[in-house]
Amino acid sequence: MDSSENNKDTKNYVEFVFYRVPSKNHELLLKVTTRLIELLKKENVSYECFGLNSSEKIHGFINITRIIPINPDEEEIWINMVTYKHQQHRAEVVEKISKDKDCLDIYEEFMKLLTPGTEFIIGEFRNLASN
Numbered sequence: 001m002d003s004s005e006n007n008k009d010t011k012n013y014v015e016f017v018f019y020r021v022p023s024k025n026h027e028l029l030l031k032v033t034t035r036l037i038e039l040l041k042k043e044n045v046s047y048e049c050f051g052l053n054s055s056e057k058i059h060g061f062i063n064i065t066r067i068i069p070i071n072p073d074e075e076e077i078w079i080n081m082v083t084y085k086h087q088q089h090r091a092e093v094v095e096k097i098s099k100d101k102d103c104l105d106i107y108e109e110f111m112k113l114l115t116p117g118t119e120f121i122i123g124e125f126r127n128l129a130s131n
Contacts, residue, residue, distance in 0.1 A: 010085070011046060011083040011084060011085055012084075012085065012086055012126060012127040013083070013084040013085065013086050013087050013089065013090055013124065013125070013126055013127070014081060014082065014083050014084070014124070014125050014127070015080075015081075015082040015083075015084070015090065015122065015123070015124045015125075016079060016080070016081055016082075016122065016123050016125070017079065017080040017082070017120050017121070017122050018064070018068055018077060018078070018079050018120065018121040018122075019077075019078055019079075019114055019115075019118050019119075019120050019121070020068060020070055020075050020076070020077060020078075020114065020115040020118045021051075021075065021076045021077075021078050021113065021114060021115060022074060022075055022076075022113075022114075022115050023073075023074055023075060023076055024074075025113040025114075026051075026076065028113055029078075029110070029113045029114075030049075032106055032109045032110050032113065033047075033049050033110075035102075035106050036103075036106050036110070037049075039097070039100075039102060039103055039106065040082070040093070040097075043093045043096065043097070044085065044089075045082060045083065045084055045089075045093055046081075046082070046083040047080060047081075047082050047083075048080065048081045048082075048083075049078060049079075049080050049081075050078065050079050050080075050081070051076050051077070051078050052064065052065070052076060052077040052078070052079075055072065064077060065077070067121075068121065070115075075115055087124070087126070090124070
């Protein structure tokens with residue numbers, strides 16, 4: 001365990017989750033997401049949700065829409081940034097909420113609102129440097 005993981009007040013472990021959302025489900029999914037945010041606050045987890053704002057092409061960069069293709073008139077790309085104290089904190093929270101009825105209900109509602117056939121693109125990252 002590195003020194004950053006020893007500081008229990010600092011959040012040093014982040015999970016990013018990308019997925020596709022039908023534009024017509026935007027408001028409903030925001031309501032479900034707000035319920036999830038409130039549930040995770042109780043576990044000292046920060047959950048932030050972002051929607052793709054631009055698919056601008058910049059020389060030398062690959063736009064996310066080439067990795068996650070969407071029909072921009074009908075779909076959106078969302079990303080969640082879920083921040084934990086450390087990797088073990090994530091494991092403990094996942095174990096706890098996977099048995100929580102409210103969380104399971106939220107997950108079921110969430111999945112129904114995504115673009116059919118959506119697969120999550122996920123990654124877990126540890127903090128290497130910060131201000």
